[in-house]
Amino acid sequence: MMGTRTIEIMVGVFVAAGIAALFVLALKVSNFGQTSVRGGYQLTAKFENIGGLRAQSPVSAAGVRVGQVTSIVYDQKDYEALVTMTIAPNFNRFPSDTSASIYTSGLLGEQYIGLEPGGAEDFLKNGDYIQLTQSALVIEQLIGKFLVSMSEGKDAQR
Template sequence: MNTRTLELLVGLFVAAGLAALFMLAMSVSNLASFGGDDGYVIKARFDNIGGLKVRSPVAASGVRIGRVSDISYDLEGFEALVTMSIDPQYNVFPIDSSASILTSGLLGEQYIGLEPGAEEEFLVAGSEIDITQSALVLEEIIGQFIYSKADEE
């Protein structure tokens, strides 16, 4: 085999390897959602965030529009303060939109669902969502269910 073919095949091999890496990075990992850093940041307070984590998705009607960028505990209101970064193209959410912590599927991960409100004014960088609904904690639901059953009897 002559040197030229050899070089060509090796070049193809290296290119294929890099292409495979690129494909893995782009199509199966979350590299695509890294761009969210230039989005605008809004905040929300929750009594209980359940299993929500930094980098959990933020979705509206099930479509991912941003991600959670920070979670902290607010010592003044004794609440969880969740900061999320919303992709810049989704910049027309009314200011009275509500945020709830939902679970995808029965055992799936938790994410924040945004429900648009009706005001004319929009959420901007630094805004805070006032209407929030905490995560459902399975133990509490089961507890309530048992009490209500007990009351019926």
């Protein structure tokens, strides 16, 4: 039978290793710590089609992450998706005519909102609405359009 001391040390090592594994899961595996943008300001935008965007998708400007999508609701008046995003408080110099587009990172990657600053003098602030938006590219629609334009081209040749 082992001494109490050895048992206590082994249990201590066990608990420490378990907690270390939790830390690995938190910091290395999951998005812990980068999920919530605290104390940021909110912007809204309407999109015709959001594609695969979802809450907690990143919002970036020039490829740098500046915030995240907080909620997506369907606006029954305009038949569009109303997207609310939270921008980190240190990124507070977006011109008021900034445009928002939905992009895909890579061909099959996740979708995110890209902000392109305009040239206006005043800046966007909490609760502002982004006028200029560009919807997500939906591959099926693209293929559909391509097929239609192909057949139209053939008709014209005849």
